[in-house]
Amino acid sequence: MQVISVANSDTSKLCTSQGRLIVLTGPSGVGKGTLMRLLLQRHPDLYYSVSATTRAPREGEIDGQHYHFISRAQFEKLVARGEFLEWAEFAGNYYGTPKTPVQNQVDAGKNVLLEIELEGARQVRKSFPQAFSIFILPPSIAELEKRIRGRGQDSPEAIAKRMHRAIEEISAADEFDLKIVNDDLEKALSAIESALFEESAITSNANPRTKHTHQVVCVNDSGFIQHHEQSVSS
């Protein structure tokens, strides 16, 4: 059995007078998009940061709503002008978070949700150490591949790139404040909501969430991800 990650849930990061930056990361196909859409539906006060990308729009994707679809030349110009909070190349395309709208919303006290990949999450952690980061894990690697193939949106080469990247990303899950296995959408959503919105739970000493916990994520020989929490005596 391979132990992937051990991380502490630093709930103190959620207690800030400014808006909070919430980073949602996880391998392609893990269901981040669905979780994010449900979160936004249930919490319309959250601000979703629309990224820019050089990827071609998929069927049904709307420019300015799902992404700002731009050319590589336009993207590189924006990088040179320092217009991105973070950016990364993923599976052959560029993706980036426009800086100004996010900064404005955070300054105005709004909670901002970024749905980004690992390299971007690392850059955000450097410039916004108070950001709260969540990593979404699939129930297993095999299930993830099934979901990516089942979407029918990517070529075999793109699927191979995404699977390769997925394994890299999963092995970095311990860098995140909270890890959630998305084997049941409703449960995963509730876990995110309680981390983000149960302020009283976060600040009360009586609540177990304020105790140091040690989250252990393992992949067994069949590629299944197991997740459990251990109390850590301090």
Ligand code: 5GP
């Ligand atoms: P997709 O092509 O499936 O929409 O997205 C591919 C990956 O890019 C996903 O993991 C998604 O979270 C990530 N992504 C989307 N927008 C951004 C962004 O602005 N910055 C970074 N670093 N990654 C992004």
